[in-house]
Amino acid sequence: MPALKRVIVKVSGQALAGEDGQPVSRDAAGRLALELKAAVDAGSQVGCVVGGGNIVRGAVAEGRGADRVTADLMGMTATIVNGLALREALEDVGQRASVMSAIELGRVVTPFEVRSADRMLSEGEVVVLVAGTGNPFFSTDTAATLRACELSADALIKATNTDGVYDSDPATNPDARRYDSLTYMEVIERKLAVMDMTAVSLAREKNLPIVVIALAEPGGIAKAVTGEPIGTSVKGV
Numbered sequence: 001m002p003a004l005k006r007v008i009v010k011v012s013g014q015a016l017a018g019e020d021g022q023p024v025s026r027d028a029a030g031r032l033a034l035e036l037k038a039a040v041d042a043g044s045q046v047g048c049v050v051g052g053g054n055i056v057r058g059a060v061a062e063g064r065g066a067d068r069v070t071a072d073l074m075g076m077t078a079t080i081v082n083g084l085a086l087r088e089a090l091e092d093v094g095q096r097a098s099v100m101s102a103i104e105l106g107r108v109v110t111p112f113e114v115r116s117a118d119r120m121l122s123e124g125e126v127v128v129l130v131a132g133t134g135n136p137f138f139s140t141d142t143a144a145t146l147r148a149c150e151l152s153a154d155a156l157i158k159a160t161n162t163d164g165v166y167d168s169d170p171a172t173n174p175d176a177r178r179y180d181s182l183t184y185m186e187v188i189e190r191k192l193a194v195m196d197m198t199a200v201s202l203a204r205e206k207n208l209p210i211v212v213i214a215l216a217e218p219g220g221i222a223k224a225v226t227g228e229p230i231g232t233s234v235k236g237v
Helices: 026-041 058-063 068-092 114-122 140-150 184-190 197-206 220-225
Strands: 006-011 045-050 097-101 126-130 155-160 181-183 210-214 232-235
Touching: 006 026, 006 140, 006 220, 026 045, 026 068, 026 126, 026 220, 045 068, 045 114, 045 140, 068 097, 068 126, 097 114, 114 126, 126 140, 140 155, 140 197, 155 220, 181 184, 184 197, 184 232, 210 220
Parallel strands: 006 045, 006 155, 045 126, 097 126, 155 210, 181 232
Antiparallel strands: 210 232
16 A cells, blocks of 8 residues: 555646647646656555646736736636646546546536545546636645645645755755755745645645655656655644
8 A cells, every 4th residue: 555545746837838838748748647647556546736837827917917816717727728638648648537627617627526536536537626726816736735635635745846845945046955854834934935825824724744846756756655755745743
């Protein structure tokens, strides 16, 4: 049995972007699909919350004149595009997958419902969760934390650009120090760039462990679900 029987994986929309500037790349989606499938093959049940920043970021849209609610709706819609692309990529590598959305969109996606999502996960499907929480003013980080709590996940895995949480930006500070583990309160008090504070506070309230890993590390998600030390863990103690 894996150390983490059920996980929600949070990835940014940039995980699907192409190196040539394409907002959605078949190759990038395929690489992510293989990483998720490897975690399923390791014995874990896997849901994935995907962002939309490769297509449109709500904050950018707001800065260009859209009101906040409209900007966030644009961002939510972008995550649906990404979710459909990821589902196709998962099916291409032989992994059953479904897309469930926090906002209804007719025949395009299935509305999110906890019991249905729980059943799909239990049957070995990767459930791609899109449209955030379905509400403006909440990030996809918060959506991932919420879904992890609703679906009784053992942990939330944030697969990002860095191999964990640092005390400063490693891209600009070569002396930045990576933490192996942190408590929720340390993240909040030090204002560390793990997830937004709403997400961290909810994880703390529900005692949901967070594991921050580098998406670029081959097999990183599978390593996390099997309990191999990787990245930075955030928990209560």
